[in-house]
Each structure stands twice: as structure tokens, then as C-alpha cells.
Amino acid sequence: NTPNTTPGAPDTVNVGVIAILDVAPIYLGKSKDFFTKRNINLNLIQATGGAAIVPAVVSGQYQFGFSNMVSLLIASSNGLPLKVVCNGNNSTGVDGSDFAALMVKADSPIKTAADLAGKTVAANTLKNIVDTSVRASVRKAGGDPKSVKFVELPFPQQPAQLQSGQVDAVFVVEPFQQAVLAQGGRKIASSYVDVAPNLVVASYFTSQQMLSGNPDLVKRFTEAMKESLAYADSHPDEARQIIGTYTQIAPEVIAKMTLPKWPADVNRPAVQTLADLALGDGLLAKAADLNALLP
Amino acid sequence: MSRALWGLAGLAIFAALGEALPRLGLISPLYAPPLSRILSLLGDQVQQPRFWTATVDTLKTWALGLLIAVVAGVVLGVAIGAVPVLRAATASTIEFLRPIPSVALIPLVSLLYGATITSTLVLVVYASFWQVLVQVLHGVADVDPVAHDTARAYRLGRWARVRYLFWPTALPYAVTGVRLAASVALILAITGELLIGSPGLGREIGNAQDSGAVPQMYALVIVTGLIGLAANLFARMAERRVLAWHPAIRGEVPV
Amino acid sequence: MTLARRIVTLLGLPVVLVATWWFLSAGSTDFYRPSLQRIVTAFQQTWFSERLVVDVLPSVARLAVGYLIALVIGIALGMMIGANRWLRALCEPVLEFLRAIPPPVLVPIIMLVAGIGNTTKVIVIVSGCVWPVLLNTVEGVRGVDEVLADTCRSYRITGLNRWRHLVLRSASPQIVTGARQGLSVGIILMVISELFAASSGLGFTIVQFQRGFQIPEMWSGVLVLGLIGVVLAQLFTIAERRILAWYHGIRSSQREW
Amino acid sequence: MLEVQGLRKVYDGHGRRVEAIADLTFTVGGGEFACVVGPSGCGKTTLLRCIAGLLPPTSGQVRVAGEPIAVVFQEYGRSLFPWLRVAQNVELPLKAAKMPRAQRQRQVDEALAAVGLADAHDAYPWQLSGGMQQRVAIARAIAYGPSVLLMDEPFAAVDAQTRADLEDLIRSVWQRLGVTLLFVTHDIDESVYLGQRVIVLSSAPTRVVENIVIDLPGERDQLTTRADPRFAELRARIYAHIKKLPSQRAEHGSTHDLSR
Amino acid sequence: MLEVQGLRKVYDGHGRRVEAIADLTFTVGGGEFACVVGPSGCGKTTLLRCIAGLLPPTSGQVRVAGEPIAVVFQEYGRSLFPWLRVAQNVELPLKAAKMPRAQRQRQVDEALAAVGLADAHDAYPWQLSGGMQQRVAIARAIAYGPSVLLMDEPFAAVDAQTRADLEDLIRSVWQRLGVTLLFVTHDIDESVYLGQRVIVLSSAPTRVVENIVIDLPGERDQLTTRADPRFAELRARIYAHIKKLPSQRAEHGSTHDLSR
């Protein structure tokens, strides 16, 4: 399962990531040599989303991957042999100041998530963490989550479509939160915060085969990853700086962005809440087996 | 020569529009920045190795995919076309497989191969293969009966017939097929990169979009357009050399 | 050829291929390559339901509208450009440039102008279908037979009559070729247009299945796309046989002698 | 009436300059049947296209009294619209001229009957033999009701038997309609057999070499006319002008077919 | 030697059944020059394709003593490969027969010289006139060194002057090479002028109507041979068999060109 088996030589490890700010720790960790010092030659491969990374990890092309938690729950409940190795990123847990937000136009009559009944909300992917979280916000605000309509729209297009009135609300992450703010948009909810305190948004994972075939490498990777997460969490300025190297976000925007939290360990109750919500929303065919998935 | 000048004039007018429309506020410069801005960003891009890696990746996928498709298409096309039984037996299958849109394979290949060059390559090969195959089949079917009789009367063997009769007859069709395939292949290479996330210009475009970097995105889009333009010019040139004897090439009839 | 032999040549290979697939994949444990049997079951469950109305029909309707618009624009512009040498020289590089831009990268741009409704999706389809039609029309118009053109001039067949009876008809074999290519591009773009800003549609559904790791359902979606492609190609062939009856007649009469 | 005066045509382009016609002057009277013969490449087609107004002369003038002009081209296969049926082909120029439907129908029927194709209305041109196709082209010209009819080697590509039939057809059509007919050919026999007058062109630079009145009787037929000694004489005389063969031999008036 | 015995060919397909040849039997001696004439559509091309082995007869037999057989088709434009230069076209059959390079070269040069195209080696066929193209096809046949040469109306589409030249070329080639030559044409004059024997076919259902020995002198030329009274007689005799014209007229032995 490891591409490089020469004794003594560093293990080359392919990790599938998405070029968003959530994965700043692994880039930072790489630049800080947290991986090389554990004899891991880290090779970061950018993909468009978890849906492309999961198969690559299962088939062994990548040894590890980064994906949002709901995708992992769905994959796992469909029988894919996945194993989370460590946390990815969490919401800040601060209502009104998260790295993602449910937002409306400046002059929108919508004041709270409850007002979204019958309205259209843009989500970057449907039947996933975003719509589940937004429904949670609506529910929490006392509205009817079933009456909210979702339309799939990639993040980059959301600010413009919100502005032109094609959608009533958007759920955006950084840097698009800044873009909506810049055009006068308002936050009406921090949905990730509404789901659960310290919601686990994403995590790093590997396959069961990898885990049983090369437990030592998994262990070393997990250690390095945890060190990276901790470092990024405590050095936000360096994290901001590294984001500029693998994305094309303008520096002035990077400076203003709200960063997520990067705890090293998975917040199991939050995942449980998420899994229950996903089951309720029909995303999962059957209840997820968290013991199999989580470390 | 004056043709080329006209063409350049056309490009110049187009460029001028690209500059003027955003400047005059007819299009929001936020979403469609003026051309000069895009070009200056393009100037920055070309100094970065990352840009060149992406370009080379795209070109590699494109060229390799095209090559595989052309070789497979031509070989299969001539083989199937030259044997009537084979042609009859495969006709329905080809008619069925051909219209399956290559993007239908995107979810499949991204599952099977992940965000790798292989994924995009499969798409490119699949899409361009049919263009070549169908053209070559048409071409072989178009063999002149008199020429065929001539070959048989002079006892040309099967191989000689393929070499001197079927192949030259099919060649103009094949060249057209290759030209069509080249542009389809480029489009799918970039689409694949954009949607699957395999390395290349397409992914860079996706990246620029995800970062909200609109001018960068346009700069890359222009690069893809230019590559397409160059590929087409190149294909036309090759056509002129290979098909010097063909009526369409040897005398251009003025309208 | 007897009827039996006809049927064998027509169905022989497809049957063999499907049977091979069926038996090779039987009992497959590979998560991503389920057995054909499971795919067929998923197909029945998935597509013989309201999905047909909710997802397939709107997709096909958008395709039809976009395709027809592309035909009209492509033929009209193509006739203008094809008939005018300067215009052709002027436009050719720009057209080639625009054509080389992959439609998916245009989607966000189009969305800015046209919103996220059906309009955008139709425009995306048009933006891809129009090129083969346009370029082939240009070539077809250029290829008008000189003797026929002289005949028209000497009999004073001018203006609209000339366009209708000479130019359009002589270009029609080429236009049909372009239209056929445009159709396959159209199906591709139908899917692509639904990958952005959609909440229903065939392409959307297939990607949902993919993201939801519902693999047999996803395969069945790919099959549906294939079937749509085949059905449309057949419809096209029927239409072509009518429109180009004269052309095929010439070809077959030449072949016989 | 048809008057060609000092006609000159130079093709210039693509780095090649061809003086197709040096200087041509001749007149064809109203209702006359004139043939133009000349060696291949001497500019017969060019002349005809200038007369038909399809090509601007380099200098000189063409005057045609009476409109319209109908043209029958050599390449029948390419001058009929393959996507129109026979009747529609014949009808199209009339339709373009906005003739009322009923009259159009009548003229088409008459013209097709005249060329013996009354029952081929609904065929496509490519379903017909070469000779039949050329007859459709002739029917189209007739139906157009021209006062001047131009024909450019209309029979060069049909077989010998059909050719003889078509020659007779053309003479009968001309006699019935009374049109001015200019018939271009490179076949000397044909020109003598058909016309009232033969205009003989030299090879390039092209000029009129001779203008011979054909004093054969008006009633002609393939057997007797061609057997007429006068026919042989006229043919030999033209032949002497065109060919570089020893002229005394040809002038013997031998009746063997020299033009073949 | 070439022997056709009880040959019958029925085309059957596409819901249409045509009996192209009913029953043909004839023999052509080794080194003989025989012409086959018959009306259009009587099955001459079919016969030739059967002899050349391009078409299986429905019944009957074709026996050809001596190999190889070379064929010259009517459609020279389509029987030459446009993507090969003149010399390559002539060389191709030799190459396919695996002849050594040097000998190939020599035979190609000789053949092209024989048809007067020694300096057209490097031209493409479409850069040549029709007559020159047909000469290339003849050169290809000659170079192939056949013992039997079959020609299917090879001059039907070339102009009259070229045709006369090509006819003489064929006769001289035949005299030099001593091949068995079967020449198919629908032109009676041509058959009489060229052959030692003329096999006259009826129209469908096709049979041999007559088998006429042409007792004209071996040395023939366009002027004197065609003027020979014997020539006119032979031609009239054939003509009487083919045409449905009142036969007494044709038998008068008039010398006008009936076949046109």
C-alpha cells in the first residue's frame, strides 16, 4: 500500500486535499517539516472535492485524504472501508463569527433563519453538510426546515447570484464570506455553530486496508498531523500566510478572513449529532457506525 | 497573406471590445475585467512555474489522449471498414456506444481513478476516439468502386489494397476526424481537469474560481482559447501537407 | 440477406458484449464495479419512477430548446459568414478562439448574466452546440457548386429564392453533419449545465449518486444517458433521412453503378 | 438578336494571366440558329458566359436584343438541383420570376412533354440517365420562354445514340419556338448538322476564323443530311481551318469522320 | 487465348432482378484483337468484369490462357489513384507483384515512353488532361506485361481528336506487344477501325448476334482506312444488326456516321 518500500528511505505519502483554507495545517506542517522528521515524504494532491478523494484513498492511489464529515458518514454507511485518523477542522463555535455563515443581501427582509420558509438557499453541494446545517439553523430559529428550497451552486458563484436576487440566501465559507460582506451582505446564522458546539466539519482519513497493512505509517502520519493541527491553531498568522501559497485568494482578503478551529481530536458527540441529523434528513440509508469510522 | 491580416484585424476588434465593454461599464468589471487587466495578470502568470506545469500537464493529457484515440480509431476503422462482415457486425454496437456522452463517464472515472491524469485521459480518449473512428469508417466506405476494381484487376493483395487504396481514400476523412477530435480532446481535457480536479489548466481555472480570482480565471481561459487556436492552425497545416493531392486542397475554388 | 442473418448481424455483437459484462461482473464484490444484475435492478428502481418526470424530462426539454436555438443561430450566422469572403477572413480566428474555450469554464460567466434558472442551462447548451453547426454551415456554403450558382444567376434566381433554393439546400448535407456533431455536444453540455446551480436534472442526479456513493444507481444513470444519446441519434437519423433524401439517393445510385 | 463587338477577356489572378479571348466580333440575327466551333480551350465557354452576363468582359461589348436569356450548360449533372424533382427544377426559374401558379404548371407540363419527359415529373434528376437529365435542362430552358437560348457543349458527355436524339430535339424545339440560338461545341459535324451558320474560332489568341452559312435544307435528319455531299464539303472546309492536318487532304471532301 | 462459354449473369438484389447477360459463347485467339460492340446497357461492362475475374458469373465459364490480365477502365479519372504520381500509379501493380526495383523502374519508363508521357513521371493524374490520364492507364496496363488486355470503352469520355490519337496508340501497342486484346465499345466505327474481329451483341437478353471478321489491311490510319469502301460496308453490316432502324436503309452502305 505504500509506494515506497525501500528500507530506511522516507515513505512517500500521497494525500488528497482540497485547495481551501481548511487544510492550512497540513501545508503548514509540511513546511515545518513535521512530516519529514517522521520519515514521511508528503505529497499533497489537490482535488475538487471529497467525492473524488474518497475513491482514490479506497483504491490506494492516495494513502490519506481530507473530506467533510458528512461525506465520510455517507461513504461509510454505504459500506466503504474508511477510517478517520484525526480531526480536520471545526467551526469556531462562536455564533456570528465563524468561518462559514448563512447570509442574505443587505436589503433582504429575511432577518433570521426562520424567515427562510419557502425561500431558496444556495449550497455548494446538496445532500451534504451544508444543507443539513442550514436546516439545523432553521429548526433552531423555530422555522420549518422542510419548506426551505436548496439549489446547488458552487461557492464562487454565490455572492453574485445573491446580489442579483437569484437566491434568497447563501451559505458561504471563507473567502466568499468576505465577498458577501464586501457587497453589504448580512449574516443571519452561523449554521455550523447551530448544529453542535465545536462541530467537526471535516477530517483526515485513510482506508481500512492501509490501517491494517501499514499501521506504523498511519501512526506516524497521525502524529505529524496532530502536531500540524496544534501548531496551526496556535499560529494563525502563519496559517494565513500559508493559505496564500496554495490558493489564489488575494492577500487583503486573507488578512480579514475568519479561520476555523483546528483541534487535533475528533469531537465524537458532535459527529453523533451530525450523523443523527443526516439520518433524519435522509442522507443516510441506515444509522452510521461511528465506532467503525472514528478512531 | 491578406487573409491572415483580416484575421488579425478580427482578433484586434475582438480584443478592443474586450477592453472597451468593461471600461464603459456595459459589463460589470467585477465579473468581466478589461482585457488589459487580464493580460497583465497573464503576464504575471507566465512567469510562474506553476502555470507552466499546469499547461504542460494539460498539453500532455491532450496530446497523449489524442494520440491513443487517433491510433486506435484509424487502426480499428480501417480494419473494420475493409472487412464487410466486421462492418455489418459492429455497426449497431458503434451506433449505440458513440452517442454515450463522454461526460457521463466523469463520475465513473473519478470514482475509478480519482483525481488523476488517468481519469481525464480516459475521457479524452473516449470522446475523440469516436470522432476518428466514425470518420475513418465513412472514408473506407467511400472507396471508389472503379478504383477498387482496378486494384482487384491488378491483383493487389489485401495489404497492398489497405496501403494504397483504403488508407489514402480514408485519409482525408481521417484528417477531418483528427481535426474534430483535437478540439474535442482539448475541451474534454480541460473539462475533466475542472470537474475532476486532475492536474492541468482546468484545475487552475477551477482554483481561480474557488478563490474568487476572476481576472486570473479569464487569463487562463484565454490561454485555453489560444491553445485551441494554435492546435487548429497546426492541424490545418498538417492537412495541407498530407492531402496535397486532394481536390479540396489542390485548388481552392473561389466563391 | 435473410431476416435471420440481419437480426444476427444487428444484435449479435451487442448481445455478446452485454452477456460478457453480465457474466464477468456477476458476483462482483468491487464496490465501484457492481454486477450488471445489481445495476439493472437499480435501474428499474431508480428510473421507472417519478424521477423520469422530475429529472429526465426537464433535462431533455432544455436540451431540445438549446439545440434548436443553436441550429437557428448556427445556420443563420454560418450562411452570412460563408457567403462573404471578407467576413469569413475577419471572423475565422475569433470563432476558432471562442470555439476552443471549453464550455464548462463559461458556465460561471453565463450565470452572472443569466442567473441560475433554465436560461443559463439553455445558453450553456447553445454555446457549445452552435460551433459545429456554424462552422459546418460556413464550409457548406463555401462549397456551393459553381455550375449551380451560374444556373441560378442565368435564370435570375436571386435574393431570398437563391438562399432558399440554392445555398441552404446545397449546404444542407454539411449542415446536417454539423447538426449531428452538435447533438452529441449538446448532450454533453446538458449534463455539464446541471453540474452547476441545479436542483434537478439527469446530470445533477448522477453526480448526487456519485457523491452519495450509490454506485449501482450511478451506473444506471450513465446507462440512461447512453440510452438518451442513442434514442436522440436514432431520431436524428430519421429526420436526416427525410431532409437529405435526395442526397442519400444520389449516393446510393452512384454506388450501384 | 445578339451582337458581340470587340469582345476581349483576360483571366488574371493567382499569378497567371490567360488571354482567353483576343478579339471577337460577330452578330447572330433574331431567330437564327448559330453554332460556334473551336478547338478545346479556345474560349468558347468564356464567350458564352460573357454573353449570358455571368462574366464581365475585359473590353468590348455584348448586346442582346430581347430578354430573357436561358442557358443550358454542359454539366447537366451539376446544373440541375439534385434536391428538387424534375418538375420543380423546371418550375424554379418561373417561380423566381413570380409567374402565377396555373400558368407555371402549364408551361412546365408543355416543356417536359416537348422533350419527351411527360411522365418523369416526380423523379429526381439523379434517377435519370444522362441524356434524360440533359433533356430536363433543355425543358427548363424552354419553359423559361427565352428569346435567346445559349448552349455550351450540351451533349459532350452523353452517349452517341442519345446525342443524335438530342440534336434532333434541339432543332425541333428551335423551329417551334423561333428563339435565337447560340450553340457552342467542339464537334464540327454537330455544328454543321445543327446550325444555319457556323462561327469558327481559332485557338488562342482567339478570333473568328470564318463565318460559314450552312446551306443545307431546313428539314434535316441524321441519315440523309449527314450523307449529303454538301454536308461533307462544309465539314471539310471547317475542318481545314481548325486542324493542322495537311489541308489538301481534307479538302478532297472525303466523308470519313474526321472530328472523332 | 480467351474462351467464354455459356456465360450468364443475373444481378439480383434490392428487390430488382436484371438478366444482364443471357448466354454468351465466343473465343478470342491468342494475340488477336477483338472488339465487342453492343447497345448501351446490353451488358458489355458486365461481360468484361466477368472475364477479368471481378464478378462471378451466374453460370457458364470463362477460360483465359496466360496470365496476367490487365484492364483499362472507361473512367480513367477514377481508376487512377489521385494520391499517387503518374509513375507511381504505373508502378503499383508491379510493386504488388513483388517485381525487383530496377526492373520495375525500367518497365515503367518504357511504358510511359510508349504512350508518349516520358516527361510526366512526377505529375499527379489530376494535373493531366483527360487524354493524358487515359494514356497513363494504358501505360499501367502495358507495364504490367499482360498476355491479355481488356479495355472497357476506354475512350468514351475523351474528346474526338484525342480519341483518334489513342485509337492509333492502342493499335501500335497491340502490334508491338502481341497481346490478346478484347476491346469493348458501343461505337461501331471504332470497333471496325480497331479490331481484327468484331463480336456484336444484341440488347438484353444479351446474346452474340454476329461475329464479323474485319478484313481491312493491318496498317490502318484515321484518314485512309475510314475512307475505304470496305470500311463503310462492314460498318453498315454491323449497324443493321444493332439498330432498330429500317434495315434496308442502313444496308445501302451509306457512309454517314450512324453511331453518333
Ligand SMILES: Nc1ncnc2c1ncn2[C@@H]1O[C@H](COP(=O)(O)OP(=O)(O)OP(=O)(O)O)[C@@H](O)[C@H]1O
Ligand atoms: N476561371 C478561370 N481562371 C483562369 N483561367 C481560365 C478560367 N476559365 C478558363 N480559363 C482559361 O481560359 C481559356 C479558355 O477556357 P474556356 O473554358 O473558355 O475554353 P473552351 O473553349 O470552353 O474549352 P473546352 O472546349 O475544353 O470547354 C483556357 O486557357 C482556360 O485555361
Ligand SMILES: Nc1ncnc2c1ncn2[C@@H]1O[C@H](COP(=O)(O)OP(=O)(O)OP(=O)(O)O)[C@@H](O)[C@H]1O
Ligand atoms: N451492380 C449492378 N446491380 C444491378 N444491376 C446491374 C449492375 N450493374 C449493371 N446492372 C444492369 O445490367 C445491365 C448491363 O449493364 P452493363 O453496365 O454491363 O451494360 P453496358 O453494356 O456496359 O452499358 P454501357 O454501354 O452503358 O456501359 C444493365 O441493365 C444494368 O442496369
Ligand SMILES: [Mg+2]
Ligand atoms: Mg468549355
Ligand SMILES: [Mg+2]
Ligand atoms: Mg459499360
